[in-house]
Amino acid sequence: MAIRILLIALLAALFLPSALAEADNPRLVATVGRNDSFSISLSDASGNPVTHLDPGTYDVAVRDLSQMHNFHLHGPGIELASSVGNVEDLVWPVTFTDGKYAFDCTAHPATMNGWFTVGQVAPTKFAGSVGPKRSISLKPKIAEVGPATITVTDRRRSDHFHLTGPGVNRKTGVAFRGRVTWNVTLQPGIYSYRSDKHKTMRGSLIVTLPS
Ligand SMILES: [Cu+2]
Numbered sequence: 644m645a646i647r648i649l650l651i652a653l654l655a656a657l658f659l660p661s662a663l664a665e666a667d668n669p670r671l672v673a674t675v676g677r678n679d680s681f682s683i684s685l686s687d688a689s690g691n692p693v694t695h696l697d698p699g700t701y702d703v704a705v706r707d708l709s710q711m712h713n714f715h716l717h718g719p720g721i722e723l724a725s726s727v728g729n730v731e732d733l734v735w736p737v738t739f740t741d742g743k744y745a746f747d748c749t750a751h752p753a754t755m756n757g758w759f760t761v762g763q764v765a766p767t768k769f770a771g772s773v774g775p776k777r778s779i780s781l782k783p784k785i786a787e788v789g790p791a792t793i794t795v796t797d798r799r800r801s802d803h804f805h806l807t808g809p810g811v812n813r814k815t816g817v818a819f820r821g822r823v824t825w826n827v828t829l830q831p832g833i834y835s836y837r838s839d840k841h842k843t844m845r846g847s848l849i850v851t852l853p854s
């Protein structure tokens with residue numbers, strides 16, 4: 644009996660530390676190409692899509708379910724990919740630091756992609772203006788996805804500044820003059836800004852995935 648207890652204690656001492664070390668890392672699940680579909684996702688342990696993570700080390704379980712697709716993860720300090728030609732089941736221990744990360748299928752990056760932020764990410768600053776003449780502008784004209792602070796100066800009583808695009812629809816009042824600040828999250832795609840009072844007063848902003 645005493646020997647059996649000693650053996651169990653010995654076995655526990657041998658195997659517990661490694662089991663605990665593995666369990667310490669939060670688990671994320673990367674899935675691509677279920678039933679050869681053009682689908683790609685990164686989810687947390689509860690199955691929710693990852694949009695933001697705390698910095699740290701995670702175990703990314705990769706389910707590359709198709710021979711047409713792969714899962715490619717990149718960002719500060721990370722450049723990992725499963726194979727396009729194979730079905731694979733992998734676990735990547737990865738350490739994320741403050742910044743923007745993106746994932747895609749190397750063969751179809753334009754349609755199969757996603758992104759998320761880790762820790763603190765400084766917002767991109769934009770300056771928009773309308774008036775005093777019949778003019779409208781927004782700078783910069785190209786930017787990456789993520790948090791953005793847009794300061795709009797409206798100097799024209801007969802026009803406004805109206806910004807629309809993925810997840811955003813903000814405008815100043817037509818009669819309003821003054822300065823406003825909008826905090827928004829920019830998604831990949833094309834945004835347009837305009838004054839709805841004059842069709843010629845318009846422009847666009849291109850938002851890209853992290854490079
Ligand atoms: Cu693909």
